[in-house]
Amino acid sequence: MSARDGLWRFAAAVAMAAMVLGAGLPAVAVQPDEVLSDTQLEERARDISAGLRCVVCRNESIDQSNAEIARDLRLLVRERLVAGDSDDDVMRYIVERYGEYVLMRPTMTGSNILLWLAPLMLIVAGGGLSLAYIRRRAASAAPTEAALSPEEEARLAAILKE
CATH class of the missing domain: 1.10.8.640 (Cytochrome C biogenesis protein)
Structure with a gap:
Protein backbone atom coordinates (compact mmCIF):
# COMPACT_ATOMS: atom_id res chain seq x y z
CA MET A 1 0.00 0.00 0.00
CA SER A 2 1.46 3.33 -1.06
CA ALA A 3 1.33 6.57 0.87
CA ARG A 4 -1.15 7.90 -1.65
CA ASP A 5 -3.56 4.99 -1.01
CA GLY A 6 -3.22 5.52 2.73
CA LEU A 7 -4.03 9.22 2.32
CA TRP A 8 -7.17 8.41 0.31
CA ARG A 9 -8.31 5.91 2.91
CA PHE A 10 -7.72 8.42 5.68
CA ALA A 11 -9.67 11.11 3.78
CA ALA A 12 -12.52 8.64 3.17
CA ALA A 13 -12.58 7.71 6.87
CA VAL A 14 -12.69 11.39 7.90
CA ALA A 15 -15.50 12.08 5.42
CA MET A 16 -17.45 9.08 6.68
CA ALA A 17 -17.00 10.14 10.31
CA ALA A 18 -18.16 13.66 9.46
CA MET A 19 -21.30 12.29 7.78
CA VAL A 20 -22.09 9.98 10.69
CA LEU A 21 -21.56 12.69 13.30
CA GLY A 22 -23.44 15.25 11.23
CA ALA A 23 -26.45 12.95 10.87
CA GLY A 24 -27.11 13.17 14.61
CA LEU A 25 -27.27 16.95 14.65
CA PRO A 26 -30.63 18.63 14.23
CA LEU A 103 -49.49 22.11 14.59
CA MET A 104 -46.89 19.51 15.56
CA ARG A 105 -49.15 18.64 18.51
CA PRO A 106 -52.78 19.11 17.43
CA THR A 107 -55.30 20.08 20.07
CA MET A 108 -57.51 17.45 21.69
CA THR A 109 -60.80 19.16 20.88
CA GLY A 110 -63.58 18.88 18.35
CA SER A 111 -63.09 16.40 15.55
CA ASN A 112 -59.51 15.72 16.65
CA ILE A 113 -60.71 13.91 19.77
CA LEU A 114 -61.68 10.96 17.56
CA LEU A 115 -58.14 10.82 16.18
CA TRP A 116 -56.66 10.94 19.69
CA LEU A 117 -59.00 8.21 20.98
CA ALA A 118 -58.90 5.94 17.89
CA PRO A 119 -55.86 3.89 19.04
CA LEU A 120 -57.46 3.22 22.43
CA MET A 121 -60.77 2.28 20.80
CA LEU A 122 -58.99 -0.10 18.40
CA ILE A 123 -57.15 -1.80 21.28
CA VAL A 124 -60.38 -2.23 23.27
CA ALA A 125 -62.26 -3.53 20.20
CA GLY A 126 -59.43 -5.94 19.36
CA GLY A 127 -59.33 -7.21 22.93
CA GLY A 128 -63.11 -7.70 22.97
CA LEU A 129 -63.07 -9.60 19.68
CA SER A 130 -60.18 -11.77 20.88
CA LEU A 131 -61.99 -12.57 24.13
CA ALA A 132 -65.21 -13.45 22.28
CA TYR A 133 -63.29 -15.70 19.88
CA ILE A 134 -61.50 -17.52 22.71
CA ARG A 135 -64.74 -18.04 24.66
CA ARG A 136 -66.60 -19.32 21.60
CA ARG A 137 -63.78 -21.67 20.71
CA ALA A 138 -63.55 -22.98 24.29
CA ALA A 139 -67.31 -23.58 24.41
CA SER A 140 -67.31 -25.51 21.14
CA ALA A 141 -64.30 -27.61 22.16
CA ALA A 142 -65.77 -28.65 25.52
CA PRO A 143 -66.64 -32.36 25.64
CA THR A 144 -70.34 -33.14 25.70
CA GLU A 145 -71.83 -36.13 27.49
CA ALA A 146 -73.80 -38.37 25.20
CA ALA A 147 -76.48 -40.61 26.59
CA LEU A 148 -75.80 -44.35 26.34
CA SER A 149 -78.06 -46.51 24.31
CA PRO A 150 -79.79 -49.45 26.13
CA GLU A 151 -77.33 -51.93 24.59
CA GLU A 152 -74.36 -49.84 25.77
CA GLU A 153 -75.81 -49.61 29.28
CA ALA A 154 -76.25 -53.41 29.40
CA ARG A 155 -72.71 -53.95 28.20
CA LEU A 156 -71.35 -51.44 30.77
CA ALA A 157 -73.27 -53.15 33.55
CA ALA A 158 -71.83 -56.49 32.49
CA ILE A 159 -68.28 -55.14 32.51
CA LEU A 160 -68.71 -53.52 35.93
CA LYS A 161 -70.03 -56.81 37.43
CA GLU A 162 -66.88 -58.66 36.42
Missing part, protein backbone atom coordinates in the same frame (compact mmCIF):
# COMPACT_ATOMS: atom_id res chain seq x y z
CA ALA A 27 -31.23 20.23 10.87
CA VAL A 28 -31.77 23.95 11.16
CA ALA A 29 -32.94 25.67 8.03
CA VAL A 30 -33.31 29.19 9.42
CA GLN A 31 -31.44 31.50 7.07
CA PRO A 32 -29.27 34.31 8.44
CA ASP A 33 -31.48 36.94 6.79
CA GLU A 34 -34.49 35.60 8.77
CA VAL A 35 -32.92 36.00 12.21
CA LEU A 36 -34.28 38.91 14.23
CA SER A 37 -31.86 41.34 15.83
CA ASP A 38 -33.84 41.25 19.10
CA THR A 39 -32.65 38.03 20.77
CA GLN A 40 -35.76 37.78 22.93
CA LEU A 41 -38.07 37.97 19.91
CA GLU A 42 -35.85 35.51 18.02
CA GLU A 43 -36.06 33.04 20.91
CA ARG A 44 -39.85 33.36 20.92
CA ALA A 45 -39.92 32.87 17.15
CA ARG A 46 -37.82 29.70 17.47
CA ASP A 47 -40.11 28.35 20.20
CA ILE A 48 -43.19 29.00 18.06
CA SER A 49 -41.71 27.62 14.84
CA ALA A 50 -40.57 24.45 16.62
CA GLY A 51 -44.27 23.72 17.24
CA LEU A 52 -45.32 24.30 13.63
CA ARG A 53 -45.20 21.53 11.01
CA CYS A 54 -43.94 22.10 7.49
CA VAL A 55 -46.88 21.36 5.20
CA VAL A 56 -44.53 19.96 2.55
CA CYS A 57 -42.16 17.88 4.69
CA ARG A 58 -44.88 16.79 7.17
CA ASN A 59 -42.65 15.41 9.94
CA GLU A 60 -40.32 18.38 10.21
CA SER A 61 -40.92 21.62 11.99
CA ILE A 62 -40.66 24.77 9.91
CA ASP A 63 -37.37 25.45 11.72
CA GLN A 64 -35.87 22.25 10.26
CA SER A 65 -37.37 22.40 6.77
CA ASN A 66 -35.72 23.92 3.71
CA ALA A 67 -39.03 24.11 1.82
CA GLU A 68 -40.07 27.51 0.51
CA ILE A 69 -43.40 27.39 2.38
CA ALA A 70 -41.52 26.73 5.63
CA ARG A 71 -39.41 29.82 5.01
CA ASP A 72 -42.59 31.82 4.35
CA LEU A 73 -44.07 30.55 7.62
CA ARG A 74 -40.89 31.41 9.56
CA LEU A 75 -40.97 34.92 8.12
CA LEU A 76 -44.68 35.22 8.92
CA VAL A 77 -44.07 34.19 12.55
CA ARG A 78 -41.31 36.78 12.89
CA GLU A 79 -43.44 39.43 11.17
CA ARG A 80 -46.31 38.86 13.60
CA LEU A 81 -43.97 38.97 16.61
CA VAL A 82 -42.41 42.24 15.44
CA ALA A 83 -45.96 43.61 15.00
CA GLY A 84 -46.50 42.98 18.71
CA ASP A 85 -48.59 39.79 18.70
CA SER A 86 -48.33 37.42 21.65
CA ASP A 87 -47.20 33.82 21.11
CA ASP A 88 -50.83 32.64 21.35
CA ASP A 89 -51.95 35.27 18.84
CA VAL A 90 -49.30 34.13 16.36
CA MET A 91 -50.28 30.48 16.75
CA ARG A 92 -53.97 31.32 16.40
CA TYR A 93 -53.28 33.39 13.27
CA ILE A 94 -51.27 30.60 11.62
CA VAL A 95 -53.87 27.93 12.54
CA GLU A 96 -56.70 30.10 11.18
CA ARG A 97 -54.77 30.57 7.96
CA TYR A 98 -53.40 27.02 7.42
CA GLY A 99 -55.58 24.80 9.61
CA GLU A 100 -54.70 22.61 12.60
CA TYR A 101 -52.56 20.40 10.40
CA VAL A 102 -49.65 22.84 10.86
Whole structure:
Protein backbone atom coordinates (compact mmCIF):
# COMPACT_ATOMS: atom_id res chain seq x y z
CA MET A 1 0.00 0.00 0.00
CA SER A 2 1.46 3.33 -1.06
CA ALA A 3 1.33 6.57 0.87
CA ARG A 4 -1.15 7.90 -1.65
CA ASP A 5 -3.56 4.99 -1.01
CA GLY A 6 -3.22 5.52 2.73
CA LEU A 7 -4.03 9.22 2.32
CA TRP A 8 -7.17 8.41 0.31
CA ARG A 9 -8.31 5.91 2.91
CA PHE A 10 -7.72 8.42 5.68
CA ALA A 11 -9.67 11.11 3.78
CA ALA A 12 -12.52 8.64 3.17
CA ALA A 13 -12.58 7.71 6.87
CA VAL A 14 -12.69 11.39 7.90
CA ALA A 15 -15.50 12.08 5.42
CA MET A 16 -17.45 9.08 6.68
CA ALA A 17 -17.00 10.14 10.31
CA ALA A 18 -18.16 13.66 9.46
CA MET A 19 -21.30 12.29 7.78
CA VAL A 20 -22.09 9.98 10.69
CA LEU A 21 -21.56 12.69 13.30
CA GLY A 22 -23.44 15.25 11.23
CA ALA A 23 -26.45 12.95 10.87
CA GLY A 24 -27.11 13.17 14.61
CA LEU A 25 -27.27 16.95 14.65
CA PRO A 26 -30.63 18.63 14.23
CA ALA A 27 -31.23 20.23 10.87
CA VAL A 28 -31.77 23.95 11.16
CA ALA A 29 -32.94 25.67 8.03
CA VAL A 30 -33.31 29.19 9.42
CA GLN A 31 -31.44 31.50 7.07
CA PRO A 32 -29.27 34.31 8.44
CA ASP A 33 -31.48 36.94 6.79
CA GLU A 34 -34.49 35.60 8.77
CA VAL A 35 -32.92 36.00 12.21
CA LEU A 36 -34.28 38.91 14.23
CA SER A 37 -31.86 41.34 15.83
CA ASP A 38 -33.84 41.25 19.10
CA THR A 39 -32.65 38.03 20.77
CA GLN A 40 -35.76 37.78 22.93
CA LEU A 41 -38.07 37.97 19.91
CA GLU A 42 -35.85 35.51 18.02
CA GLU A 43 -36.06 33.04 20.91
CA ARG A 44 -39.85 33.36 20.92
CA ALA A 45 -39.92 32.87 17.15
CA ARG A 46 -37.82 29.70 17.47
CA ASP A 47 -40.11 28.35 20.20
CA ILE A 48 -43.19 29.00 18.06
CA SER A 49 -41.71 27.62 14.84
CA ALA A 50 -40.57 24.45 16.62
CA GLY A 51 -44.27 23.72 17.24
CA LEU A 52 -45.32 24.30 13.63
CA ARG A 53 -45.20 21.53 11.01
CA CYS A 54 -43.94 22.10 7.49
CA VAL A 55 -46.88 21.36 5.20
CA VAL A 56 -44.53 19.96 2.55
CA CYS A 57 -42.16 17.88 4.69
CA ARG A 58 -44.88 16.79 7.17
CA ASN A 59 -42.65 15.41 9.94
CA GLU A 60 -40.32 18.38 10.21
CA SER A 61 -40.92 21.62 11.99
CA ILE A 62 -40.66 24.77 9.91
CA ASP A 63 -37.37 25.45 11.72
CA GLN A 64 -35.87 22.25 10.26
CA SER A 65 -37.37 22.40 6.77
CA ASN A 66 -35.72 23.92 3.71
CA ALA A 67 -39.03 24.11 1.82
CA GLU A 68 -40.07 27.51 0.51
CA ILE A 69 -43.40 27.39 2.38
CA ALA A 70 -41.52 26.73 5.63
CA ARG A 71 -39.41 29.82 5.01
CA ASP A 72 -42.59 31.82 4.35
CA LEU A 73 -44.07 30.55 7.62
CA ARG A 74 -40.89 31.41 9.56
CA LEU A 75 -40.97 34.92 8.12
CA LEU A 76 -44.68 35.22 8.92
CA VAL A 77 -44.07 34.19 12.55
CA ARG A 78 -41.31 36.78 12.89
CA GLU A 79 -43.44 39.43 11.17
CA ARG A 80 -46.31 38.86 13.60
CA LEU A 81 -43.97 38.97 16.61
CA VAL A 82 -42.41 42.24 15.44
CA ALA A 83 -45.96 43.61 15.00
CA GLY A 84 -46.50 42.98 18.71
CA ASP A 85 -48.59 39.79 18.70
CA SER A 86 -48.33 37.42 21.65
CA ASP A 87 -47.20 33.82 21.11
CA ASP A 88 -50.83 32.64 21.35
CA ASP A 89 -51.95 35.27 18.84
CA VAL A 90 -49.30 34.13 16.36
CA MET A 91 -50.28 30.48 16.75
CA ARG A 92 -53.97 31.32 16.40
CA TYR A 93 -53.28 33.39 13.27
CA ILE A 94 -51.27 30.60 11.62
CA VAL A 95 -53.87 27.93 12.54
CA GLU A 96 -56.70 30.10 11.18
CA ARG A 97 -54.77 30.57 7.96
CA TYR A 98 -53.40 27.02 7.42
CA GLY A 99 -55.58 24.80 9.61
CA GLU A 100 -54.70 22.61 12.60
CA TYR A 101 -52.56 20.40 10.40
CA VAL A 102 -49.65 22.84 10.86
CA LEU A 103 -49.49 22.11 14.59
CA MET A 104 -46.89 19.51 15.56
CA ARG A 105 -49.15 18.64 18.51
CA PRO A 106 -52.78 19.11 17.43
CA THR A 107 -55.30 20.08 20.07
CA MET A 108 -57.51 17.45 21.69
CA THR A 109 -60.80 19.16 20.88
CA GLY A 110 -63.58 18.88 18.35
CA SER A 111 -63.09 16.40 15.55
CA ASN A 112 -59.51 15.72 16.65
CA ILE A 113 -60.71 13.91 19.77
CA LEU A 114 -61.68 10.96 17.56
CA LEU A 115 -58.14 10.82 16.18
CA TRP A 116 -56.66 10.94 19.69
CA LEU A 117 -59.00 8.21 20.98
CA ALA A 118 -58.90 5.94 17.89
CA PRO A 119 -55.86 3.89 19.04
CA LEU A 120 -57.46 3.22 22.43
CA MET A 121 -60.77 2.28 20.80
CA LEU A 122 -58.99 -0.10 18.40
CA ILE A 123 -57.15 -1.80 21.28
CA VAL A 124 -60.38 -2.23 23.27
CA ALA A 125 -62.26 -3.53 20.20
CA GLY A 126 -59.43 -5.94 19.36
CA GLY A 127 -59.33 -7.21 22.93
CA GLY A 128 -63.11 -7.70 22.97
CA LEU A 129 -63.07 -9.60 19.68
CA SER A 130 -60.18 -11.77 20.88
CA LEU A 131 -61.99 -12.57 24.13
CA ALA A 132 -65.21 -13.45 22.28
CA TYR A 133 -63.29 -15.70 19.88
CA ILE A 134 -61.50 -17.52 22.71
CA ARG A 135 -64.74 -18.04 24.66
CA ARG A 136 -66.60 -19.32 21.60
CA ARG A 137 -63.78 -21.67 20.71
CA ALA A 138 -63.55 -22.98 24.29
CA ALA A 139 -67.31 -23.58 24.41
CA SER A 140 -67.31 -25.51 21.14
CA ALA A 141 -64.30 -27.61 22.16
CA ALA A 142 -65.77 -28.65 25.52
CA PRO A 143 -66.64 -32.36 25.64
CA THR A 144 -70.34 -33.14 25.70
CA GLU A 145 -71.83 -36.13 27.49
CA ALA A 146 -73.80 -38.37 25.20
CA ALA A 147 -76.48 -40.61 26.59
CA LEU A 148 -75.80 -44.35 26.34
CA SER A 149 -78.06 -46.51 24.31
CA PRO A 150 -79.79 -49.45 26.13
CA GLU A 151 -77.33 -51.93 24.59
CA GLU A 152 -74.36 -49.84 25.77
CA GLU A 153 -75.81 -49.61 29.28
CA ALA A 154 -76.25 -53.41 29.40
CA ARG A 155 -72.71 -53.95 28.20
CA LEU A 156 -71.35 -51.44 30.77
CA ALA A 157 -73.27 -53.15 33.55
CA ALA A 158 -71.83 -56.49 32.49
CA ILE A 159 -68.28 -55.14 32.51
CA LEU A 160 -68.71 -53.52 35.93
CA LYS A 161 -70.03 -56.81 37.43
CA GLU A 162 -66.88 -58.66 36.42
